[in-house]
Amino acid sequence: MLDTWSLRVLVEVAARGSFSAAAEALSMTQPAVSRQIGGLERRVGVRLFRRSPRGVSPTPAGEAALAHALEVLDGLRNMSARLAAFRDLETGSLRMSAFPSANTVLVPEAIRRFRGAHPGVEITLVRHDPAGPLPAIRAGAVDVALVTGWELYADPERARHHGDTTTVGLDDVELTPLLDEELLVALPAAHRLASRTRIRLTDLAGEAWIEGAFPDCLGPLTELTEALGAPPRVGFFCDDWNGKQALVSSGSGITLVPPLARTAVRRDIVLRPTEPALPPRRLYAVTAPPPHRGPAAEAMLGLLGELIAEYRR
Template sequence: MHDENAFDTAALRLLDEVARNGSFTAAAELLGYTQSAVSRRVAALERAAGGPLFERLARGVRLTPAGAALHRHAVAVLDRLDRAGEELAAIHGGRGGTLRVGAFATANVDLVPRALKRFAARRPGVELRLTEGLTARLTDRLREGALDVAVISDYPTGLPAGPPHTVPLLEDRLFVALPAGHRLAGDDDVDLRDLAGESWIEAAPRGQPTLLVTACAAAGFTPRSGLRVAEWMGKFAFVAAGLGVTLVPELAARAVPADLVLRPLRGTAPVRKVYAALPGEPLPAALELVELLGQWETCTTASPTSVTPSPPVCGT
């Protein structure tokens, strides 16, 4: 082959049209070329192919064996290019491709699955992948290009450097989970100072900053450490058994079982802020998911100062 540039997309489409219609004239009309332009382009293709691709007949043309071989490959290439174009259009239009989502653990209790459920109903052609991790790690993965959107928070030391763009989603308040027979279970809300003598069910290893330590420090005391349990359901089980109390971010309120009482804290309890982080050139699908994340409603009852002992019902 002497001229590999002859095998460009336009030439392959021309080859396909001539082969399908058996005529240079018909192919020229379909593609908007002159007949002489078609003849010149086919001649260039034949030079590059090293021999004739079409047998010239009294009426029209037909493929030679070499032409049939090249046409078979041309059809495969054109089909792949057409499918690539459709896939790219779907990605840029938010209708297809893969959306890689990252979130910290508490956000996966209700905020993220609720938004992803609505997103999947809107965009069934988009494949969803989820990564769970701490905010710092999610930010690193976003910066590395491994995530398309991440749900992160400013806890415990503020937002890490890295995300080109962040969108505020909500403020995550703190609640306290109490056993049903607790002396404060009947109150509408609880002052953290009234729990200074309680044993606390915690998750993090000793010495690490936690929302509990921060909240109690703001209330003027150091919490009395009790049992340490990593998973939420285990923490709730120990509270239900009367072995301590635990703090619950509002994002996790939906997971609280019916046999516990969940009460908001009043006074100086800290509030963490939750954000959606995006790369510099976000996908349309990522922007749509961020919109849905921003529509999450708090898991409280009609009264903003109380939460019923039964599992909270979040907004739809």
């Protein structure tokens, strides 16, 4: 097999017309260059240069070898430049996926900041994979997926609770906990309980509830049932974020909203914490583990951490 150094020596000898000139350009001795070309000719089985007292010139085989050598060396230079651009986040791509309530505020702001910091990287938001976030990350279809613990618990491999600052490995993916969200109840501004600062869940036992698509739903219904003292009466199902808000605003029913989405809530809706507080919903970023996680995904993880820290403050 030919090595790149031999190809470089071949190119220099052809360009300069002598072994001594090529040796000077390459910081080698003239005998070392001669041996390099001789060894290359033995490996390919043909003479590549005509030798004469006035210098050397390529044979027809040497001309063909020179053309291929230039192509190979140019390709290697281009590859190095492109990979360096990925390392420096000057180019490349990043594919994200997230659930609807995360897409109301958190994800758009993360995308805005990422584009400002790395304008050469193409960032896209793709549809949440119906098979779940973990298979999409494993298949390389998504680089960063925002998920909730509810989704992970539905995964056959299941995820366990960990501290907020712990990065969790789960086979060939990595879960980075971002935030525990204490879900808020959404009421129309004219609701009889809207003036309260905290809503007792037992006072909502007779209300019609609006269920949504997983994971923007009422969550583990057994826990909500225990808190209400009776199963919630689900009167409406709507997986559209704006549609759910319209139903709440019209007085048709009530629902649960994660705090991260509260700035996207209509002004004629009030959000209140509950008593007792419902079990929190944990937000995770799912990525491939190092060293398979690319620099763009690493940068997005850092941005998400900054945004969550700002939210906590």
